[in-house]
Amino acid sequence: MKPIQSLTTLVLTALAPIVWGSTYIVTTELLPANSPLIASMLRSLPAGLILVLLSQHLPNGKWWGKLAALGFLNIGFFFYCLFYAATYLPGGMAALIMSTQPVLVMVLSYVLLKSDFNYKHVIACLLGITGIALLVLNHQADLDAKGIFVGLCGAVSMASGVVLTKHWGRPPAMTLLNFTGWQLLLGGLMLLPVSLWMEGFPQDLNLKNYLGYGYLAILGAIISYSLWFRGIEKLPTITVSFLGLLSSVSAVMLGYFILDQSLTWLQLAGALSILISILLASSYTGRLTSPPVLKANKE
Numbered sequence: 001m002k003p004i005q006s007l008t009t010l011v012l013t014a015l016a017p018i019v020w021g022s023t024y025i026v027t028t029e030l031l032p033a034n035s036p037l038i039a040s041m042l043r044s045l046p047a048g049l050i051l052v053l054l055s056q057h058l059p060n061g062k063w064w065g066k067l068a069a070l071g072f073l074n075i076g077f078f079f080y081c082l083f084y085a086a087t088y089l090p091g092g093m094a095a096l097i098m099s100t101q102p103v104l105v106m107v108l109s110y111v112l113l114k115s116d117f118n119y120k121h122v123i124a125c126l127l128g129i130t131g132i133a134l135l136v137l138n139h140q141a142d143l144d145a146k147g148i149f150v151g152l153c154g155a156v157s158m159a160s161g162v163v164l165t166k167h168w169g170r171p172p173a174m175t176l177l178n179f180t181g182w183q184l185l186l187g188g189l190m191l192l193p194v195s196l197w198m199e200g201f202p203q204d205l206n207l208k209n210y211l212g213y214g215y216l217a218i219l220g221a222i223i224s225y226s227l228w229f230r231g232i233e234k235l236p237t238i239t240v241s242f243l244g245l246l247s248s249v250s251a252v253m254l255g256y257f258i259l260d261q262s263l264t265w266l267q268l269a270g271a272l273s274i275l276i277s278i279l280l281a282s283s284y285t286g287r288l289t290s291p292p293v294l295k296a297n298k299e
Contacts, residue, residue, distance in 0.1 A: 006234075006235075009230070009231060009234045009235060010231075010235065010239070010243070010282060012227050012230070012231065013227055013228060013230065013231025013235060013240060013243055014243050014246055015224065015227055016224040016225065016227045016228040016231070016243075017228075017243055017244045017245070017246040017247040017250070018246050018247070018249075018250045019219050019220055019223070019224045019250075020082075020220065020224060020247045020250070021246065021247040021248065021249065021250025021251040021253075021254065022215075022220070022250060022251070022254055023082065023083075023086060023216065023220060023247075023251075024086045024094065024251045024254075024255075025251070025254050025255065025258060025259065026212050026215060026216060026220075027039065027083060027086045027087060027212075028086070028087075029212075029259075030208050030209065030211060030212030030215070031209060031212045031213070032202040032205070032209055033087075034087060034199075035087075035199050035202055036080060036083030036084040036086070036087045037080055037083070037191060037194060037195035037198055037199050038195045038199050038200075038201065038202060039083045039213070039216070040076075040079035040080045040082070040083050040191050040195065041079075041188055041191040041192055041195040042213045042216070042217065043079060043188075043213070043216040043217055043220055043221050044075050044076070044079055044184045044185075044187050044188035044191065044217075044221055045184070045185065045188025045189065045191070045192060046188075046217050047181075047184045047188075047217045047218070047221035047222045047225075048075075048180075048181050048182065048183070048184030048185025048186070048187070048188050048221075049181075049185055049188075050181070050222065051177050051178065051180055051181025051182075051184065051185075051222060052178070052181040052182060052185050054177070054181075055175055055177055055178035055181060057173070057174060057175070057178045059171065059174065059182060060171075063171055063174075066168055067179075067182045067183060067186055068186050069164065070161060070164060070165055070168075070183050071182070071183040071184070071185070071186030071187035071190065072157075072186075072187060072190060073157050073158070073160050073161035073164065074157075074158070074161035074162075074165065074183055074187065074225075075183050075184055075186070075187025075188065075225075076186070076187035076188070076190040076191050077153070077154075077157045077187075077190075078154050078157040078158050078161065079187065079191065080150075080154075080191065081150050081151060081153050081154025081157060082094075082098075082154055084147060084150045084151075084154075085097065085098070085147055085150055085151035085154060087147075088144040088146070088147035089144060089147040089148070089151065094147070094151055096129075096132045096133060096135075096248070097148060097151035097152055097154075097155060098151060098154060098155050098158070098244070098247070098248075099128060099129050099132040099155075099245055099248065100129070100152065100155045101155040101158050101159045101241055101244055102124075102125055102128060102159075102238065102241040102242050102244070102245070102281070103125050103129075104155060104156060104159035104160075105159045105162055105163060105237055105238055105240075105241035106121060106125070106238055106241075108159055108160060108163040109163055109166075109236075109237045109238060112163055112164075112167050113163065113166060113167055113237065115236065115237065115238065117238060120280050120281070120283065121238055121280075121281055123277075123280060124242060124277040124278075124280040124281040125277070127273045127274070127276055127277035127280065128242060128245045128273070128274055128277035128278075130270070130273055131245070131269075131270040131271065131272070131273030131274035131276075131277060132245065132248045132270060132274065133270065134266050134267060134269055134270025134273065135248055135249070135252050135267050135270040135271065135274075158244070159241065162232060162237055162240060162241060163237055165229065165232045166232050166233075166237045169233070170229075170233070176226060176229060176230055176233075177226055179229060180222070180225050180226045180229050183225070183229075184221055184222075184225065228240075231243070238281055239281055239282050242277060242278045242281040242282070243278060245274050245277065245278065246274070246278070248274070249271045249274055249275075252267060252271070253271075
């Protein structure tokens with residue numbers, strides 16, 4: 001991959017976590033209260049159904065199991081953890097917990113992908129976590145213990161999904177949109193019975209609620225996950241994992257501009273620290289300039 005193509009891929013992939021950063025504000029301002037499972041299901045299931053119907057391609061053989069596993073890790077379980085953390089924790093604190101994900105990706109990439117990492121990645125991890133800590137330093141809210149635990153489970157789920165997506169690649173006959181659609185659909189189907197059983201479908205939905213769910217399905221799922229999986233194919237997993245930290249910067253900035261929340265110099269220093277960590281992790285270009293590795297798995 002040429003340097004300019006690498007930069008373009010990096011920027012396009014970064015758009016996904018920037019959009020995901022708006023999940024916190026959409027959850028609190030547009031969606032019905034205390035319904036993380038329903039929100040997760042309505043974000044993934046309609047989006048996956050649309051993409052699968054448009055592409056009209058069925059996976060074969062072992063790919064049913066692989067797509068189910070990826071749908072669970074990348075979508076079903078992760079969405080629940082994300083929305084639960086966004087519902088029961090301050091948005092910035094949920095982002096701080098999720099920021100452990102690059103560390104997990106580094107370890108899993110070393111084990112499964114035989115990827116190497118160096119001192120730059122370690123420093124980038126420290127800068128990233130420190131940056132997010134500075135972003136949420138001014139929060140004075142009681143923290144829900146279960147919310148913290150579920151948030152950590154979400155970080156593990158996302159890290160595992162990123163690495164396995166890179167490890168397995170995708171079937172050569174399956175387009176990127178089809179690959180994204182099946183994960184969203186299967187993940188949404190996993191959430192459907194659980195969400196209806198535990199929460200039930202919310203009553204008396206208004207226009208604001210519908211707009212929130214539509215935003216999450218179209219921008220937060222179809223568009224952002226297509227860009228995200230494209231980035232996983234073309235970039236090193238460690239680089240992709242650090243881009244995920246942008247969601248916390250996005251969440252804080254949206255809170256400042258839309259909700260009139262405070263923004264201190266420490267928070268600005270935290271955002272700068274995160275950007276430096278991303279640049280530092282991306283500067284290790286040993287594999288950035290190599291062509292993407294898509295395993296020629298037979299369907």
